[in-house]
Amino acid sequence: MSQPDFDADLPARIGEALTDFLDGASATIGRTEPAFTGATDALRAFVLGGGKRLRPTFAWWAWRGAGGDPAGADTRGVLQAVSSLELIQACALIHDDVLDSSDSRRGSPTVHVAFAGEHARNGWLGSPEQYGLAAAVLIGDLALAWADDMFADAELPTEVLRRARPAWRAMRSEVLAGQYLDVRTQATGDESVDAALRIDLLKTAAYTVQRPLHLGAALAGAGAEVIEPLLSFGGDIGVAFQLRDDLLGVFGDPSITGKPAGDDLREGKRTLLVALGLHHARERGADTSVLDSALGAADLSDAQVDRVRELLTDVGAVAEVERRIETLTDSALSALEDAKLADPAPKRLTELAVKATQRTY
Structure with missing residues (x-):
């Protein structure tokens, strides 16, 4: 066979x-x-x-790039481990x-x-x-x-699973910490840029990209010289991924996103897009009541969502989020080069990064 x-x-x-x-x-x-x-x-x-299967895919290509052999004895075990x-x-x-x-x-x-x-x-x-x-x-x-x-x-040698456990343990704790921080930020009404970015790093970047990459590389036996640049790549791409998601949460087409337009506003999410919108509006002396009243309004109408979109665009919040996505993507791809992964992993991880951060509305 x-x-x-x-x-x-x-x-x-x-x-x-x-x-x-x-x-x-x-x-x-x-x-x-x-x-x-x-x-x-x-x-x-x-x-x-x-589902996009992003997490196991990032882990797989880190394993491949760090020396994992798809024709080797551990392949099916690695596949099960990353699929989990x-x-x-x-x-x-x-x-x-x-x-x-x-x-x-x-x-x-x-x-x-x-x-x-x-x-x-x-x-x-x-x-x-x-x-x-x-x-x-x-x-x-x-x-x-x-x-x-x-x-x-997963059918893998005990040593292989053991060296991947630090990534596994960190990922589980970080995603729960991110969820808690998200809930707490909504409850306290923290509108700061720092709080929004911290949630993005913990709730999305760490468990969507960083730790899956860490896990895959560790399964292959990679050292710090590979894992550290992969963590940098994953952190930047993960945050950029979440920033794109934030834009889709307000401007997205429900037929593509699978969620009603403006749901992030109805849920009262203090995303970076929202934080920047409030910050820039206040700097310009603009009226923030449209955005303030929209956050957490379960009965928010489509017309109100349109007004929020207009405000976020007019004060430059949308443009700044787009610039940050571009900057983060560039820095991530630079870190990926530093990891010096085996082919075809760099190409595949680059494709994943572009796909994750350049989704359309």
Whole structure:
């Protein structure tokens, strides 16, 4: 049998690894408690039903660039280890939707909304909304627990998994710290640029790019001379990725983003775009009431979103965010060169960086 081309078919191979793990884990708990099947089915559908697979892809190419051999004995184990990152992503997204009271994701009802609907349709006791929230928290917790299982069960030598654990541990803590900081910033109303950038670094850059790169390089046995520039590359690209996401959260086409236009405003997110908008408007003596009143307004209309867009554009906040994305991308690509990765990893990581930061509205 010929060796699969993991590089060319990476998204499909990640999907296969996730399917195999989720099927096995679901069957095991299903035999113990059949009623839990509804929860495991929901998680399986969430993980396998969409997503860009960015985190395992970054990890894979760091492993390849640091000397990983796609035809070697460890390949399938590495694939399982990096694919487990999608379960951490599932946990973060499911919980984020609860924290942000989001109704839709990827064009479908969020997990807590779907389970609240199940409760209501069946006429069960208690509050449908509370049931939906409880179910989503538990399903997100399950995703995190299964991420650990999938990573730990990868068929790799003990030493290989051991050297990757610092990246794994740091990533889990950092994403939770970022989520907490996001919630706290919204509660305190901190509108500073520094707070927005700190959230971007912890909540997005660290677990979307930095730590997956760190993980992949560590699995290949890379030293600090490779890992340090990869962390620099990942930090800059991760923040640029989030800044693009911030722009899409206000200006994005719902048919592309899968979320209603202006949802970030309704959720009261203090993004860098918002922080710069308020800062520049006040410097110019402009009226900030349009933006102030929009933040956290659950019933924000499309017309109000349009007025916020106009303000952010007029005061130069949009242009500054675009400039920052460009600057961060340039510095990231410079750091990538310093890592001196083996081909074709630099080309593939460059393509990922451009794709992540140049998405259109």
